[in-house]
Amino acid sequence: MTTALGPRRPVSLTVNGRAQNLEVSPRRTLAEALREDLGLTGTKVGCNRAECGSCTVVLDGRAVFSCSVLAVEAAGRVVETVEGLAGPDGLHPLQAAFIEHDAVQCGICIPGMLMSLKALLDETLAIGEDDVRQAVGGNLCRCGTYPNTVKAALAAARALRERAGAEAR
Amino acid sequence: MSPAGPPPRGRLLVHGDTPPPLGRELSVIGRSLDRRDALDKVTGAAMYSSDMTLPGLLHAKILRSPHAHARIVRIDTSRAAALPGVHAVLSLENTRGWHTYWYMIAQPAFPEELAYAGQEVALVAAETVDIALEALGLIEVEYEVLPAALTPREAMAPDAPRVPVLDVERPREGNVQQPVYVRARGDVARGLAEADLVSESRFSLPTQYHVDIQTRCCIADWDGRRLTVYEASQGVWNVKRELAKSLGLEEEQVRVVVQNMGGGFGSKAGAQRVVHYAARLAMLAGRPVRLELTRPEEFLSHPRRYAGEVTMRLGARRDGTLTAIDAEIVLDIGSGSLYAGRYSMTLHQISELYRCPNVRVRIVAVYTNTTPTGPQRGVLDPIATFSTEAAIDDLAARLGLDPLAVRMTNYAADFQGLDDTTPALPYTSKHLDACLAAVAEAIGWSERDRPRAPARGAVRRGVGLAAYCIERGGYAPFSAKADVVARPDGSVEVQAGVVEIGAGQITVLPMIAAEELGLPADRIRIHHGDTDGTHYAPSSHASRITSEVGPAVLQAASLVRRRLCELVADRLEVSPLDLVAVDERIHVRGAPERGVTFTEACALMTEPEIRATGSRAPNPDDVIFRLFGAHGAEVEVDVETGEVRVLRIVCSHDIGRPINPKLVESQQYGGAVMGLGYGLYEEAELDGKSGVLLTPDVHQYRVPTALETPIIEARNVEREDAFYPYSAKPVGEAPLVGVMPAVRNAIRHALGIGIDQLPITPARILEALAARKASADAG
DSSP: OOOOOOEEEEEEETTTTTTEEEOEEEEEEHHHHHISOOOOOTTTSSSSSSSSSTTTEEEETEEEEGGGSSSSGTTEEEEEEGGTEEEBBBBBHHHHHHHHOOOOSSTTTHHHHHHHHHHHHOOSOOHHHHHHHHTTTTTOOTTOHHHHHHHHHHHHHHHHHHHHHHHHH | OOOOOOOOOOHHHHHHOOOOOOOOOOOOOOOOOEEEEEHHHHHHOOGGGGOOOOOEEEEEEEEEEEESSSSHHHHHHHHHHHHEEEEEEEEEHHHHTOOOEEEEEEEEESEEEEOOOTOOOEEEEEHHHHHHHHHTTTTTEEEOOOOOOOOOHHHHSOOOOOOOOOOSOEEETTTTEEEEEEEEEEEEHHHHOSSSSEEEEEEEEEOOOOOSSSOOOEEEEOOOOEEEEEEEESSSHHHHHHHHHTTOHHHHHHEEEOOOOOOOTTTTSSHHHHHHHHHHHHHHHHHOOOOOOOOHHHHSSSSSSOOOEEEEEEEETTOOOEEEHHHHHHEETTOOSSSSTHHHTIIIIIISSSSOOOOEEEEEEEOOOOOBOOOOOTTTTTHHHHHHHHHHHHHHHHOOOOOOHHHHHTOOSSSSSSSSSSOOOOOOOHHHHHHHHHHHHHTTTGTTOOOOSSSTTEEEEEEEEEEEEOOOOTTTTOOOOEEEEEEETTOOOEEEEOOOOSSSSHHHHHHHHHHHHHHOOOEEEOOOSSSTTOOOOOOEEEEOOOHHHHHHHHHHHHHHHHHHHHHHHHHTTTGGGGGGETTTTTETTTTEEEEEEEEHHHHHSSOOOHHHHHHHEOSSSSBOOOOEEEEEEEEEEEEETTTEEEEEEEEEEEEEOSSSSHHHHHHHHHHHHHHHIIIIIOOBBBTTTOOOBBBOOOTTSSSTTTOOEEEEEEEEEEEEOOOOOGGGGGSSSSHHHHHHHHHHHHHHHHHSOOOBSSSOOOOHHHHHHHHOOOOOOHH
């Protein structure tokens, strides 16, 4: 019945801390694998050609457009999606700050925004407005929440710095 | 927080008794509560139509016309239908006479003569997307390609081809929709003759695409008796009624569900074509069908913003007093104007904003062989606002006057009548003067000509502003209803047939119920986005939910409170009129100890629930409903590269009282960002020969990102307005409309040149600078 599909290949990867073993077509994108094979529909697909950023996930610590990474390319690698952002202690500071600063309207771009910023904050907490703008420069939000995105990201960085400071003491 | 005592309720627009005053300070309204859908949206738990699946789901794809104007001579879908895995095919062959509906405007579903490149020719529903795509390739279509008219100029030429339109029931003459819209007040010819100066400006305002980040996606499920549609639409009730009409079903047979949607901005105000197609395919196949558009298809097929060419002639005396306003607008309405022809929307800015005895507005709406047009945030307001506010600045420059002073010289406190037959009446409220003052102060208007140190090479700085007047505050049929239900366990639910579009509808409506019942907002649940279990509510468009559904929720909650107070009054042996609901208690006014908790009050009910329905009454006709406000912009322009950098946008909306200030500001940020896109970046390009859209993606069609977004400040003016619930005037669309003229006027201030074509790209700025230089050299 199926057409134009090559033989499926086994792909093992880590998603949100859990090992996953998939059998995927070689042309399946990481976004499709996450959404359709693993049911992780938090990752959205708004253009399917690396233009809108709504499919952004973190792959081995870097923010990538998952619509433009093949699932087979993710073999053996570590993927983080919006579903893995909250921890056992509750929301990630980015999530809490997005709520508090109302950086969410229709919400469709938010998973991508959050993952772009997660990659930034994992790299450094010493960020300013320009770093935030650069980090989400590839995430389109047609509701125009950007001013609140900036406020929220800076607040989250502040919260994480304070947490790190408290732990250091 | 600003002081917000109990507002007057004298004119709250509901059927039946006006809800009594609360008799206490507000406790929920006016607080910046977090939006209640935010948690699901930041965790990825929020399900959009594109995230859903059903057992046995089929996938549909669309074959589209490659031609801007063509006749289908022959279509043969038999090979596609025979492909294994294909379950249903739709085309002209098996749907003759079928119409889809949008705003209840009938459109032929599969016309023989195609009006634009990208128009739907056939659909296939199959086991997989791949099979559906393969099947599309097996459909044989023979087209007779016809000459196309791609611009109003081409369409109005004497030998122009006749554009086959989607809004087939509208009268037309040639390619001009009828009647040509004209409204006039006084005598424009005399007003122009009396002027010391006639200032003429011509503006070119392009189309704008919505670019919802979620592409259109719906799932239709037909069980042989009832159709259920999981949609991304702005209005479940609009979709329900339009689908029922299109498919010949009873309304009760159609259920529409929208829990979350990824952007609307007017593009999803009613039942989109995709919904009709998916529903029909599901009914044919007997299995649920999913139809999702790709990003390029979004550009090709859905109604976009009207484009307009505008000529403004302002007559004025030397002191800036207007003697005449003469506006001629040629609208490109594409192959269909899917907004019921509300061209009157342009009037309000042009004919009302300034005191002027002689006004004429003429609108010629022209069909072209391009994608149909429809509402987008502000609909026609941007055309009217830009043209008026840019023309006022041009006039001021030509008279050597301060543009703000010219605005105030001509300030119109009251409605002047749209034409000689309509009476002059008061507005529900108008504080535009305060908005202009707030913007002027925030943007540094009085110091705008003081040189800024240090001057930076080729960079010029400018400050501009613009005022707006738009017609919002409720629309016919004025039949919004909502229920509030209290149950013996103390739980309360608002039931409203509204869609959460991202503006905070499902946050604000429970706040209203909470206020009336003396509860915290998070004690109120809301059932929404579903035609089952709700009454009719308008779509979340035209800035209308708070002003239309809000009063219904307020009234319903007030009625529930009354019933609970009766129960408590019986128990306490006092008059219900002596009771007050506050702090999760119902007690004797002034004696908090003499009362019961809200939950205890609910436990007194003997019925299974206390349910009340609130109902919005029509707007009265002795007062005029408009919204006012102003935008300011500060820009830097590089005269070597033509690059514009917007430093700051200030928004001042005559808001009444915000129910949730945080959400209001978010609307203002979003409107400003979309306005910046329209003003500076977003430009689509059609191939002038084939009519094919060359820019159907967000790489070439550039919507603003965080990188371009400047500082945006809200300096709203808060005053009471008794015609709105808690004085909350609408805010959804207004934040866009003044941005483009404010930026344009700031660029004019920076360069001394008015750029009259949007978007104001670096190329257009360099061209204008070169033209000035050439003219100076020639002079």
